[in-house]
Amino acid sequence: MKKISAYSIGIVATASILSFANLTIVQAQTPAVQNIPQNPRQTELSETKVLVSEVVIVGGKDNLKEIVANTIQTQPGKTITRAQLQEDINAIFATGYFTDVRAVPEETTQGIKINFVVEPNPVLRAVNIQNNQALPQEIVNQSFQEQYGNILNLKQFQAGVEKINKWYQDNGYVLAQVIDTPKINPDGTVTLQVAEGVIEDIQVQFVSPDGEEVKGKTRKYIITREMQLKPGEIFRREVAQKDLQRVYGLRIFQDINLKLNPAQNPRKVVLVVNVTEGRNFSVSPGGGYSSKSGLFANTSFQLGNLNGRNQKLGADIEFSQRDFAFDVNYTDPWIAGDPYRTSYTVNGFRKRTFSQIFDGGETEVELANGDRPRVFKTGGNISFRRNLSKKVFEKSEWVASAGLKYQRVAIRDSDGDINATDALGNDLSFSGDGTDDLLTVPLRLVRDKRNSSLSPTKGSVLSLSTEQSIPIGDASILSNKLSGSYSFYLPTRLTKLTKGCRKSNSKSGECPQAFAFNLQGGTVIGDLPPYEAFSLGGANSVRGFGEGELGTARSFLQASAEYRFPVFSLLSGALFFDAATDLGTADSVTGNPAGARNKPGNGFGYGLGVRVKSPLGPIRLDYGYNNDGESRVQFGIGERF
Numbered sequence: 001m002k003k004i005s006a007y008s009i010g011i012v013a014t015a016s017i018l019s020f021a022n023l024t025i026v027q028a029q030t031p032a033v034q035n036i037p038q039n040p041r042q043t044e045l046s047e048t049k050v051l052v053s054e055v056v057i058v059g060g061k062d063n064l065k066e067i068v069a070n071t072i073q074t075q076p077g078k079t080i081t082r083a084q085l086q087e088d089i090n091a092i093f094a095t096g097y098f099t100d101v102r103a104v105p106e107e108t109t110q111g112i113k114i115n116f117v118v119e120p121n122p123v124l125r126a127v128n129i130q131n132n133q134a135l136p137q138e139i140v141n142q143s144f145q146e147q148y149g150n151i152l153n154l155k156q157f158q159a160g161v162e163k164i165n166k167w168y169q170d171n172g173y174v175l176a177q178v179i180d181t182p183k184i185n186p187d188g189t190v191t192l193q194v195a196e197g198v199i200e201d202i203q204v205q206f207v208s209p210d211g212e213e214v215k216g217k218t219r220k221y222i223i224t225r226e227m228q229l230k231p232g233e234i235f236r237r238e239v240a241q242k243d244l245q246r247v248y249g250l251r252i253f254q255d256i257n258l259k260l261n262p263a264q265n266p267r268k269v270v271l272v273v274n275v276t277e278g279r280n281f282s283v284s285p286g287g288g289y290s291s292k293s294g295l296f297a298n299t300s301f302q303l304g305n306l307n308g309r310n311q312k313l314g315a316d317i318e319f320s321q322r323d324f325a326f327d328v329n330y331t332d333p334w335i336a337g338d339p340y341r342t343s344y345t346v347n348g349f350r351k352r353t354f355s356q357i358f359d360g361g362e363t364e365v366e367l368a369n370g371d372r373p374r375v376f377k378t379g380g381n382i383s384f385r386r387n388l389s390k391k392v393f394e395k396s397e398w399v400a401s402a403g404l405k406y407q408r409v410a411i412r413d414s415d416g417d418i419n420a421t422d423a424l425g426n427d428l429s430f431s432g433d434g435t436d437d438l439l440t441v442p443l444r445l446v447r448d449k450r451n452s453s454l455s456p457t458k459g460s461v462l463s464l465s466t467e468q469s470i471p472i473g474d475a476s477i478l479s480n481k482l483s484g485s486y487s488f489y490l491p492t493r494l495t496k497l498t499k500g501c502r503k504s505n506s507k508s509g510e511c512p513q514a515f516a517f518n519l520q521g522g523t524v525i526g527d528l529p530p531y532e533a534f535s536l537g538g539a540n541s542v543r544g545f546g547e548g549e550l551g552t553a554r555s556f557l558q559a560s561a562e563y564r565f566p567v568f569s570l571l572s573g574a575l576f577f578d579a580a581t582d583l584g585t586a587d588s589v590t591g592n593p594a595g596a597r598n599k600p601g602n603g604f605g606y607g608l609g610v611r612v613k614s615p616l617g618p619i620r621l622d623y624g625y626n627n628d629g630e631s632r633v634q635f636g637i638g639e640r641f
Helices: 042-046 062-071 082-094 137-147 154-170 220-224 237-248
Strands: 008-010 032-034 050-058 098-107 112-120 126-130 177-184 189-195 198-206 253-262 268-277 281-290 294-306 311-320 324-332 343-353 374-387 398-412 435-448 459-470 479-491 514-526 534-536 551-553 555-568 571-581 602-612 619-626 631-637
Touching: 050 062, 062 082, 062 112, 082 098, 082 112, 126 137, 137 154, 154 177, 154 189, 198 220, 220 268, 237 253, 534 555, 551 555, 571 619
Parallel strands: 050 112, 126 189, 198 268
Antiparallel strands: 008 032, 008 098, 098 112, 177 189, 253 268, 281 294, 294 311, 311 324, 324 343, 343 374, 374 398, 398 435, 435 459, 459 479, 479 514, 514 555, 534 551, 555 571, 571 602, 602 619, 619 631
């Protein structure tokens, strides 16, 4: 056999930078050749087959030596080439257990003795993450828990990395992933680098319906303040979707979408909000004839996004043969610079209504001239509303409102003449001369825990309000009006008319069926003008009675119960029962309007209703009987409560 000089082979392990989706496991590269005699026979020797006399594995515990032995193809009594030896080295590296592998040949009389010198990876003690904001250490430990305390295996380690990447995806961090090669430290700790998709900047771009960039009218902060995503935070799919919904919900944009652009820092992104502004002005003219107004012409207009700040100006104006009425309002839905989404509305009005206080009952009482009394209110108010939660991007359970309201109230006939009393001599105003000045400070607190504001099936809503009057003018009214309402909803499955209700495991919302309950009450302490009393009876009170027919009260209690059930996708039904009492306070109202009209003050109603879904909420049609045996059909928009 030809004599072969001793030589050693070492390799240098390298790893490619991981892609956004997966780590690349360390693989052996082309070996470095050492101690080879520099002579013309070098190339020939690299392909020369030599006989292996012995194979020895040096380094590592017995179990690792066994893994090496089962991996290599080099066996005693067989011939190998240098290329085949390199394949064995690569195969040992591919097991994932080793940080260094060398093959050291030794010449013997029987052939070549091959020493596989291996250096195992350290025992995995901990995995540390760098550049993470969203990823908790707890998730990292859970991903590698089974590997802690064992020799680090890069194949198994890859599975832990995939768990981390999956956690990012499952939690909406769609740009986040592990990057770069894991850094293995001698003490058994491994450091991973992550790029989580941090937002470097948010830019607003206005585009035409054709997609061309244009100059926008809207102030950019109107858009960005509706977005929970901010520079320095991590891009998250679910948060971005809700941000889009909020911005689109401003109703000043025709279209909106998000685009992600590369940032200067390759681990960050620039979030571009593309918006197409819509039309923000509308006019609705109308006119006709009514017994209340005679010939009339009216118009309603809405102007939105004033000065690009999403402020709104609206007006309803009516000219008639008998009068002139208007309601002009200005709203800022989020006061600039306020961190808690406080809104305010200012409006001026002149309204004319037939009051339920002076209508209804068994006896029809008119003015001395045979006309019906009309309540004219002229004035204005300012009101503020605020969510009582610092988390402005989440639904707030508690909402508070406060304001200041002034009204000049006058009781008139169809010709516009003041009428102080009715035909029986009962006062129609508090002052006794047919006109009152009423200045009030209304306060309201609402706690809403319903699963839906339009058609709730579970949860509850509590509303408490007080309205304090400040004595001014001739009437000098001093009073406090207190009222409260509590509703709660219990889901049920009594009927199975729709497909979703037939499945016991159907998801919430597929079977909008519930028992609904409401309890209301109120009282007025102090002076009480008749038009400010509580009115009982009607579509939004006790059904089966006409509007204001049941009673006019200083204090009252009212209770309602409904069973609501779906019939098919757009139609649902309801069985209802309502009851109310004036608690014997009718005669304490100025002018005793209930007593003069023989309103009973106590009663109940029951019946059946249908609900038709619409963009404005359920269209409600109820057929109710009252305790006097009378029945009527009543119409409304939205659920009764």
